Amino acid sequence: MALKETNPMKYEAVIGLEVHAQMATDTKIFCGCSTKFGSEPNSQTCPVCIGMPGVLPVLNKKAVECAIKTGLAVQSKISAYSRFARKNYFYPDLPKGYQVSQYELPICEGGHIEIVIDGEVKRIGLTRIHMEEDAGKNIHEGGGPYSFVDLNRTGVPLMEIVSEPDIRTPAEAAAYMKKLRAILRYLEVCDGNMEQGSLRCDANVSVRPIGQKELGVKVELKNINSFRYVEKALEYEIKRQINVIESGGKIVQETRLFDSSTGVTQSMRSKEEAHDYRYFPEPDLVPIVPSEAWIEKIRQALTELPDAKRERFVTKYSLPEYDAELLTTDKTVADWYETAVLAGGQPKAVSNWMMGELTKMLNDENKSIENCPIKPEHLAGMLKLIDNGTISGKIAKTVFEEMYKTGKNADAVVKEKGLVQISDEGAIEKAVDEVLSKSAQEIERFKAGDEKLMGFFVGQVMKATKGKANPQMLNELLRKKLS
Amino acid sequence: MHIAGLSRLSILDKEAETLRGQLNSILDYVEQLGKLDTANIEPTSHVLPLNNVMREDLVKDSLPIEEALRNAPDGTEKFYRVPKIIE
Secondary structure, three states, X not given: OOOOOOOHHHEEEEEEEEEEEEOOOOEOOOOOOEOOOOOOOOOOOOOOOOOOOOOOOXXXXXXXXXXXHHHHHOOOXXXXXXXXXXXXXXXOXXXXXXXXXXXXXXXXXXXXXXXXXXXXXXXXXXXXXXXXXXXXXXXXXXXXXXXXXXXXXXXXXXXEEEEOOOEOOHHHHHHHHHHHHHHHHHHOOOOOOOOOOOEEEEEEEEEEEOOOOOOOOOEEEEEEOOHHHHHHHHHHHHHHHHHHHHOOOOOOOOEEEEXXXXXXXXXXXXXXXXXXXXXXXXXXXXXXXXXXXXXXXXXXXXXXXXXXXXXXXXXXXXXXXXXXXXXXXXXXXXXXXXXXXXXXXXXXXXXXXXXXXXXXXXXXXXXXXXXXXXXXXXXXXXXXHHHOOOOOHHHHHHHHXXXXXXXXXXXXXXXXXXXXXXXXXXXHHHHHHHXXXXXXXXXXXXXXXXXXXXXXXXXXXXXXXXXXXXXXXXXHHHHHHHO | OHHHHHOOOOOOHHHXXXXXXXXXXXXXXXXXXXXXXXXXXXXXXXXXXXXXXXXXXXXXXXXXXXXXXXXXXXXXXXXXXXXXXXX
């Protein structure tokens, strides 16, 4: 449903995002159950995560390391003293009747993430990063009067990354999400898989007349699980709020769900009481007091982040900003690129092939670069064959496709398929003569000034040589013969 | 009634009267702690002088499914079953 736009110019939106990222651990946050995705329902639970009486949770050290690592990467302050709290509410996917989360003493505070919008850098502040346990999964379909509960996710470690209300447009929100995902993936603290729910986003959004200082009443949008939906949900919600205000209504503070099939947000009429979480310190878990030495050790292990890598690619490889940005969004892609360049591929040529042919082929098969049949060294090898004249740029496309299909290197493909470029002047001349002898009419028109026919002659000779004629030599020969 | 609602307890109005009195006397009893002089005592959320109790990220065996579901008031072979949650 499309909403009519009423005076959008008079208003601005104020948006803050809460991103839940599943931390990359093998086990749950407070017990040794596996976090593996896609296992049989209720096969990864134990007395601790399903809330049996008398059990004691023990904190997963790796989870704390993931949170601290993330905090360090986004310039947060790592808390010298941090603890867990119980957030109390009832829901069937929450067996204990409370979620163990962090409240007034989160593991990280402050920090920021930089995004680029219309070529300008904008800094989005972070309020905090805290750790918590995930809830289970409810399945509503096909059960008649019942819902079904799978508790495999219960106790999976999450970090919630809360932004300041610094975001002003849906596009900024999507850029923030993308940058955050890239950072988390670089740090290897979250796999960023949105389909599997490893990265989810709630958005707080309000609108106010431009120039007004006070914030409008905010609405919370829940569980947005793709970059596209972040933008769509916010666009819809902002228009809706402006329409309500313009028609004399008032925004109600509430939680709304985005329905991706209709593009509409809808109120989740929840009882007021449900928000009374009665947080209190979790008595079963002792405080976290990270030592300087531990934090330093984690800091030492920090990898180069997307922004730094992008800048390095621009200066070191003389790449345009555009190329560098695309190549560094994903660490695996960036590593593939650098391997190809280090193997001798000319930096810009490697970039062109990756962003062009390679991306297209991978997309066609819905494959990611991890499963790319071509090795980076093979691309470098193929570029060498172009440079030394063994194959033409045109033939290279065929070689590249063949490399993709077979996983063989360029030398092997060229040899097997007989794709070596013809650079023997005599052989090219013979082909040229043959074409010209059959093209009396075209020659006449060419000589009368129809220069476009040059393309026709080149095409005919290429056809006769199966594309293998050295293009430079072919052009020279044709010019000579036709003048 | 608010507290009963939050705790998912169903109580009758006349029971509420009795319980109100009892709950208040419990609160009064605990309130005696407020008389203690805590001016020179650091606030704490734990009684143990312990920090940083953590374990390594190593997978342990989980419960067999039927074992995990055994205490559930209602279930199927693989799932806990609850009254439909309307969303």
